[in-house]
Amino acid sequence: PYGLLKIFPPQGVMTHFPSAEVDRKFTLKQIEVFKRLIRPLRVKYIHLQNSAGLSYKVPFANLVRVGLSLYGEYGSKDLKGVLKLKFPSRIGARILEVRRLPKGSCISYGCRYRLKKPSYVGVVSFGYADGFMRCLSNRAVVYYRGKPYPVAGNITMDLTAVVFGNVKPRVGEYMEIVNSRRKFSDLATLCGTIPYEIMTRIGERVERRLLK
Structure with missing residues (x-):
């Protein structure tokens, strides 16, 4: 040869x-x-x-x-x-609706989550069709104004419910699904998979912006 x-x-x-x-x-x-x-x-x-x-x-x-x-x-x-890497990515989604619900309220399909106390619950415009995998249901957290809040119940095709407790978020503001505190690898660990799978599942309708 x-x-x-x-x-x-x-x-x-x-x-x-x-x-x-x-x-x-x-x-x-x-x-x-x-x-x-x-x-x-x-x-x-x-x-x-x-x-x-x-x-x-x-x-x-x-x-x-x-x-x-x-x-x-x-x-x-x-x-x-060996290396000091900077995480450059961020994925955000808008809050579409906010309601204050009583203790015991069932959240999302299958009623896999019930409120333990009266809480504000927000609906975020990001679901498994956008790449937020269903294995993250009741497991992931998302960020609002720098603070983490838990995903409540099953992630649906287009929407995700988030529990805010006594904090009332503003409709129209963005939540961060992925940031330097919650990376692709963190989501992959929750799902028992690899970061590549999480990254390549981000859907086409998620707008990409390159910031200098």
Whole structure:
């Protein structure tokens, strides 16, 4: 195979870490095997590391391919001691309606949540069709004016109910579904999945804005 490479010389060579965040022994062996395989080659670019792979030393490589870290997420817990990342994303949704309901009131489909005391309950314009997965029902919190409030009952296709207690929020104001205090990885942990699944589920009707 190396003879063919002399006819069509490559500019670069790469491999990909499948288990950098969970199997250090396997990944270290992969680095050594790859280093041995590319020894006969003379290429300009060599790259192995994804986001989780940044916690490994690969002195013979000169490029990296980060994905998750671009969004301020750590692909591996080992990275927290190596990099200081800033979480750049925020997802907001408007409060559509607010009512004060009595103790024992049933919230959302299936009546999986009942108020333990009289409380203000808000309806937010964000549901599982927007990427707020149903596994976050009765588990996630969302933020209003910097403070967390619990999601109440089942998240529906287009709407989510939030309990505010004695705080009366203003209709039309925004709540934060995702921010630097509640990241994609935090939601993924609640759902027993990975941040990529949460991120790629954000629906098309969620407006994207790039802020400088």
